[in-house]
Amino acid sequence: MIRKLLIANRGEIACRVIRTARSMGVNTVAVYSDADANALHVQMADEAVHLGPAPARESYLDIEKVIGAAQKTGADAIHPGYGFLSENADFCRACEAAGIIFVGPPTGAIEAMGSKSAAKRIMEEAKVPLVPGYHGANQDPGVIEGHAERIGYPVLLKAAAGGGGKGMRRVDRAQDFMEALEAAKREARNAFNDDIMLVERYVLSPRHVEIQVFCDSHGNGVYLHERDCSVQRRHQKVVEEAPAPGVSPELRARMGEAALRAAKAIGYVGAGTVEFLLDSRGEFYFMEMNTRLQVEHPVTELITGQDLVQWQLLVAGGEELPLQQQDIPLIGHAMEVRIYAEDPDNDFLPATGTLLRHCPPQQDDSVRVDTGVQSGDEISVHYDPMISKLIVHGSNRREALAKLDRALREYQIAGLTHNIPFLRRVINHSAFAGSAVTTHFIEENEAALLKATRVLSSVQLAGIAACLAAQRTGNCALRAPETDAHSPWHQGDAWRSNLMPTQQACIDFHGERHEIRFTAGGGQVLWHSGEHQGEIHTLADAQVAIVDGRRVNFTPVLHTGGGTLFIDGTQVDFAIVEPDLGESGDDAGHGLSAPMNGTIVSLLVEAGTPVEADQPLLVMEAMKMEHTLRAPKGGTVKQYFCSAGELVDGGSLLVDFEEGEA
Structure with a gap:
């Protein structure tokens, strides 16, 4: 039995493991870098150990430091989470040498699946279907290129030690092959310190369906149904759901049994995921096996009613699996989206900055948010830009989809660019609602999903006017002297003798400028902007406005130079355009x-x-x-x-x- 657990990770997975460990009576130890000194997982753990500077190579990826932290605190087990050292055979071996339980598979299983080329050979012997390709040891670029020509374009280059889309390139033409190979090898070296590549046929219009497997040290093994992870960008998953739409019980059983053969072929113990490509004919091909818990494991938990982290700790402690195959239920439908700090309209470039507001939707039995951040935290350049995972459960897919859309409407993030509006466009697309998706879904629907037209509605303009009025009033109140506080010269309502106290501001909304004029006083704001105008009644001690007889909740987040407004299920980010005083130069360089x-x-x-x-x-x-x-x-x-x-x-x-x- 595990009594004290060190979590060798950060973010939402560290918080997730801490919660489950505590529910089992297990004491927890967090580790952290300079960048995470005040992180949520550090605050949640019973104790924490500092590893080093922010770069992962000098902290979370330093095996000696992590083992030392476990020994210093007397931890008898280490949970690696996912990413970082979770699939590092040297780390697993170091845990074994130090007499510390590694919550994961044996070293041999990690090594077997750590190389995609070696994994393909093992799967071939286990009679697991494979995509045609080259997985050989000869890494001469000309040899790899020759196999690409033999297979036929398009082909997919993949780092043998890769994962998460890193070191992966699709190549459609022979003349682009060498440039793509060089880029993929360079990215693989940076991410995994290993640039061995494999090449395989690019399966057109496939779905990405994966099987959750679990094995114990007593010879028992089960599969916990499948997940569809087809909606991806840059080979990284965006939406996951379970069970996979359109997968029959017979196909589920065939894929599950193949996944178990894969696990047993390498003597697997613990939680693992076998990933398949599924074509339109119902044929499936082995892609890879992830020898760890997956980011999308919560959807499996919700359709089975099981805590997979609890299963991990039980199996690592030497116990048998809690259930046998025939006892695993399949309850309803679950969906998960990954909330990222990124700009989908700018090639999904990651974003950095401070979370001025992080307010997830209210959670209950059917809505869950796994996160490792809170308002005021910094999303830095050093780690993955994922803010959280939003997971919902419904009695069927349609209900789960409706709950997911509502939860996304309620989710509030301010301070940096994020992908929530993009996610809403994805799940409300007719093809997604109809389960007609492949791994090319985003590319095939770019016009509808990316670079959406942004037009401010009258309700949004009214909310911005209310924000500006509150900001101006607050700023003036701060400057008012204690003496003669009733002097009109210190009022925050733009008082002028014999004239209406009208103020104006110019805002920038995604490159479009809007002039807003407003008069505020006594909880009332009169405003107009272009063809739009109206009257707002703000209610005391509540962020509520009555706009044209319609009561609307809104939340303002104001900051220097602009603000963010959450209103009517939408988010509006705006900048205040300061008057041009002729001080800016025109000599900016190109x-x-x-x-x-x-x-x-x-x-x-x-x-x-x-x-x-x-x-x-x-x-x-x-x-x-x-x-x-x-x-x-x-x-x-x-x-x-x-x-x-x-x-x-x-x-x-x-x-x-x-x-x-x-």
Whole structure:
């Protein structure tokens, strides 16, 4: 039995494991980096140990430091969560050498599945269906390219040690192969310190369906049904649901039995996920096995009524599985979306910043939020940009979908760009509602899902006017002297002798400017903007406005230079445009700026070099993903303002670029 557990991870999974461990009477130890000194998982644990600086290589990925933390605190087991060291065979071996229980599979199982090429050979022997491809040891680029030609384009390049979409590239044409191979190998080296690649046929219009398996050390093994994870961007999952729509009991059984064969072929113990590609004919092919708990495990928990982290701790402590295959229920339907700090309308670039407001929807038996952050926390460049997971359960898929949409409407995040509006567009798309999705769903529906048209409604403009009125009144009240507080010169309502106390402001909403004039006083705001006008009655001690006879709840989050308004199930981010006093210059240079905070990986051309439009100029890494900056037009790279290995701020000028003929 485990008595004291160290969680070698951070964020929502660390918080999740702490909650379950406590419910079982297990004491918990958190570990943290400089960036996470005040993180939620540190606050929740019984005790915590500092590992080192913010970069993961110097803290969460340092095996010696993590083992040392467990020994220092007397922990008899370590839960690795997912990511970081969760699938690191050396870490598993170090735990064993230190006499510490590793809450996960044996070292041999991790090593067997740690290399995608080796895993393919094992699965072939276990008679698990495979996608045609090359998984050999000869890594000469010409050899890999030759196998790609033999297989036929399009092909998929994958890092043998990869996961989460890193080190993965789709190649549609032979002339693009070498550039894609080089980029995939570089990303794999940065993420896994291993650039061995495999190549396989790219299955057109597939679904991504995975099976949750669980095995104990007594020879028992079960599968806990399947999850559909087809909606993806950059090979990373966006929406997951269980059970998978349209999967018959017979197909479920065939996939489940194949997954168990895969697990037993490597002597598996603990929680694992076998991932398959499912084509339109009902044929499925093995992709990989994740030898850890998956981010999307909560949907399986909700349709089975089981706590999979509890199962992990029981099995790691030497106990048998709580249920046998015939006893595992299938209850209703569950869906999960991942809430990310990212900009879907800008190629899903990750975002950094402070969570000025993080207010998830109210939770109950059918709505659950797993998170590791709270209002005031910083989303930094050092770690994955996931803010939380929102999971719902319904008696059927239609009910689960309705609950998910309502929960997304209620979710409030301010201070940085996030993907909630994008997620609402995804789940309300007719193809998703009709279960007609493949792994290409986002690319095939870009027009409807990305770069949505933004138009301010009269209700939204009214709410902004109320925010501006409250902000102006509050600012003036702060400046009013204690003496003669009733002087009109210190009122916050823009009082003027013999004139209406009208104020005005100019706001910027996604590049569109709106002039708003308003008069405020006594809980009433009169406003107009262009063709829109109205009257607002704000109620004392409540964020409620009565707009044109309609009572609307709203939540304002004001900050320097603008604000965020949550109203009528929508979020409106606006900036206040200050008057132009003629102080700004027009000598700004031309060039490329950093789209986010990140680290420069490499400069691809030398200064003074002519380049063509769309030619790669530099590569930067942020939040564990590589991003290539390309020439906007033909021209010349005049000068770099950065160097390889340098950490740069979002918005900073990186390249002085002069347009012209290449």
